[in-house]
Amino acid sequence: MASLPPGPPSSGTPHAHSHVVPRHPRLDPLADRYAARTHGMKSSEIRALFSVVSRPEVVSLAGGMPAVTALPLDAVGSMIGELVSGMGAQTLQYGSGQGDPRLRERICDVMALEGITDASPSEVVVTVGSQQGLDLVTRVFCDPGDVILAEGPSYVGALGVFQAAQARVRHVAMDDDGLIPEALEQALLESRANGDRVKFLYTVPNFHNPAGVTLSEPRRRAIVDIADRYDLLVIEDNPYGLLGFDHEPMRALRARDSQRVIYLGSFSKTFSPGLRVGWVLAPLAVREKLVLATEAQVLCPPSLTQYAVARYLDTQPWREQIKLFTELYRERRDATLESLEALMPAGTTWTRPDGGFYVWLKLPHGLDAKLMQPRAVNAHVAYVPGIGFYADGSGREHMRLSYCYPEPDQIREGVRRLARVIEAELDLHSTFDTVDTGTFRAVGRPAESPAETIVGPANSDRTED
């Protein structure tokens, strides 16, 4: 991309060379034409890190990239090659908007592993990653101004979808056992009192991104009970459910309520994100709307990638492969937690995931992960500042560490660098005497209203003011 100085709007010069297009938004000649939703769009914290993260000297604990090289690439390659040579008339052709029927059957088998045994392929819509599934659900339900309840913190990609839909996000507190049912109930009551139109609860019950925590069994029952009593729709986003280190997959919320829970699944973490195959499981009436919405958006998901996943599930040892993935991630999780334990200065707290990709770390009181970031990058370690995972500017003291991609040795080196950066930061701040380093207890910031208390899940106990 050229970095010429921005010029004036070039109207009237039809053949103007494109490189002189002004880059500064105030000079964008179309600035007054965009839709209202467009003005709110901004680049995510994660994308801003892309260029940094790809530098080889930097240990990146930032990205959430699965370890795809652990796949049997030769076998998958010849499998996909044969799909094209042998079935090109199907795999290279348009397909149905809802997705390949054979794949939808296999998706039902996959969901059965989490206790969803009553799903019918007709209720499944295949999507371009579960990201598209979430976008479709949001478009189908949300008008501008509608309220979505979501954990604080929440998946950054979900916040992007909600913002694009001009929905308002109300965070609900969570702790080491996941979303706090009492906080959910209070948020519902307060929203009702406010006259807010709450469209749904968006929740990631397993190995939460970014919090790393999992919704406990009693809380699952409590959440489904609240959904029932308040007639609340729940969007269960579950890309990590099969990636547990210690126990069998937990029973999905959808397995407990087929009418109020819309389930989002993905093959991005159990197979490959580059194929972009995810799905939505929804009651038939909603499914119908989702199909219309996806047809308007992409006509149909790619045929080739759908056939690839279906064939993979049919012919490759995919359960063993998931086992292999989890062993690899467990090792990396161990490296992360051991190094954190050994190296982090007092006052730093973090979650202890038993599956998935992420640790959520809280800096000693007074430190700011976003402000600290340039110094971390200088020290050749990258993370995602916590602020990106909140819709309301919270999370300054937090960061997300991903252990999914780097090797254990890199992780240890990365944590070492990070610990040094935090220590230097503490030294600096102690000069000004503003930092509370004397406690391991996660410290909550005073929040605007009790139900909106945003508490990052800590590794010790939970703090609710």
Place this chain on the structure above:
Amino acid sequence: MASLPPGPPSSGTPHAHSHVVPRHPRLDPLADRYAARTHGMKSSEIRALFSVVSRPEVVSLAGGMPAVTALPLDAVGSMIGELVSGMGAQTLQYGSGQGDPRLRERICDVMALEGITDASPSEVVVTVGSQQGLDLVTRVFCDPGDVILAEGPSYVGALGVFQAAQARVRHVAMDDDGLIPEALEQALLESRANGDRVKFLYTVPNFHNPAGVTLSEPRRRAIVDIADRYDLLVIEDNPYGLLGFDHEPMRALRARDSQRVIYLGSFSKTFSPGLRVGWVLAPLAVREKLVLATEAQVLCPPSLTQYAVARYLDTQPWREQIKLFTELYRERRDATLESLEALMPAGTTWTRPDGGFYVWLKLPHGLDAKLMQPRAVNAHVAYVPGIGFYADGSGREHMRLSYCYPEPDQIREGVRRLARVIEAELDLHSTFDTVDTGTFRAVGRPAESPAETIVGPANSDRTED
């Protein structure tokens, strides 16, 4: 899918079997929760035909499926297999939201064939088919109630996008030379007078879907001139531009104005629709918004399919393949036009495409393509009723015939069946003496307002009231 009778909303029965979900929208327990945009969504005329069209005894002139089996499937298969085996770390991994840089370079080479020589890869966003490109552009620009100008008739998938965005479509008349500049200017003037916020003109200049006509060179200049004078944004949707039968590709509108024209391209018709790879070329400021929008929608397009297209362009004789495709389509076009000429009853008119996939046919006055459809299906021939290509209920006398997929012999048989159905229809109607069969001239229906005169392009002369 079960066809049990609809029951009452099953709230309070969390484990209710999904098959008893009520299918009738009035019984949808979530009916009052949908977004405003969702209520307007309806199934397209084309989708409604899917089940019919796949019956082997039916000659389908309905679908727009490219003849992908004319590809060298073995070569493409091993090429893609090797991409996975050899480059799995990239092809199976997440990529950038904007799309693979190498592919974006090759896309610029492709666009150069239509005279777009100043495009930079940084201005290109790779999309999940050009359908997603159109959806992104529409989301970035259109608020509910905004007006979009579009040919009458227009691509049905575009109308779906515009409806989902709650934009209002104002059709602009076209004839054998494509969009009529005077009609465009009049539509702009009237929209201004009405206080309508016109966001852009959506146009398919080459081998129009469904009209089969191409915007002439003088009209291209006139349209770009109008865009300049009225400061009108133009969305140039061009999936068929390289599929001409008789002459070199025409110079794109985008080649004449890099600031006011946003260009949509696709590999669906020149290579494979099952890969779902399309693109948008837009000025940098707009490109930036499009990337944010696509990240919120799908995170990134599939990596594998992007690498497949880039490698195909790098290593396979893609220009020769396009030549092969056009020869095949030309033969089918010839079979269509010859049979129509030989068999259609007086009063039937149609366009004569010199590229692309479609013929737009107008029935003798008084006949209704939609009402006739069940009888056509009974006679084992399928088409798409014209009404689906209008946002305003016009097009009843029209139908789209696609010649891209069936073999010439099937086409001839299909047209023979269709001619018989139309004749039977005429016999029936002449009994009631309402049909004008005495003229080859396309007959326009009286329209609500002069600028909204909707004239299907006829094979004879144009009719503008």
